[in-house]
Amino acid sequence: MTTEALTRIWPAAGLRVRAGDLELRWIDDTLLVELAELAGRGVHAESTMPFAFPWTRGSATQVAHRVLDYQWRNRSALGPDRLVLELGVLWNGRPVGIQGASGSDWSVLREVETGSWLGREFQGRGIGARMRAMILHLFFEGLDAENVTSAAYLDNPASNAVSRKTGYEQDGIVRVAREGQAAMQHRYRMTRERWAAVREANAALVGAPIEMSGVAPVAEHLRSDRA
């Protein structure tokens, strides 16, 4: 089966966002295995937990299984009611992590929350901020989003810095359960109006012209009854 054949039936398979050495793209099974193995090699220090569901705990094989499980379960959830879009991040052609976005009632709210991770060896090089700016570009410029939100635990400086750096506005603090303990999260929101004000700064942050392909068929798919 070719990507071209799959894209005819499932348009998201042809989605690409590129900027210089960085690319976000649909996760086929070949890429998924590479990303699962990358996650198995470690996403964060043992002493921290950046995720509400602690999928990064355990052996490399357990972590890799959870990546497959999550991606396979959510792969088809791309429609006007529930939208889950998970894109592989490639840096100079190497799989380095995942940038996702998800939301309910997309056709009414046009709102998603972003979530992401990079393999530890690829963190702290500016990739996280650039891939966030790229998914914001995809949703505001390509898919007509009204709002994009994000959340980060107070003890996750890198994720908080990425939201601030890409220009989100603070949207309160929430208390949530994390591995059996109460933890605080900063919430962030980017409205369409705010995006218009920070779009140029984000283009500079990305550092190369953003080229998107395969977006119009996805936007159409999200509007259609068959989605």
Ligand SMILES: CC(C)(COP(=O)(O)OP(=O)(O)OC[C@H]1O[C@@H](n2cnc3c(N)ncnc32)[C@H](O)[C@@H]1OP(=O)(O)O)[C@@H](O)C(=O)NCCC(=O)NCCS
């Ligand atoms: C969060 C994550 C995606 C950010 O990507 P990244 O490539 O590491 O971040 P960047 O290199 O783009 O850094 C962005 C900003 O964060 C700051 N930052 C990065 N790591 C930091 C740290 N440990 N402490 C303080 N600031 C940090 C950087 O200095 C930069 O800000 P600056 O340019 O103003 O200096 C990545 O670190 C990651 O995958 N972490 C583990 C999983 C995770 O936390 N996911 C998010 C869950 S909400």
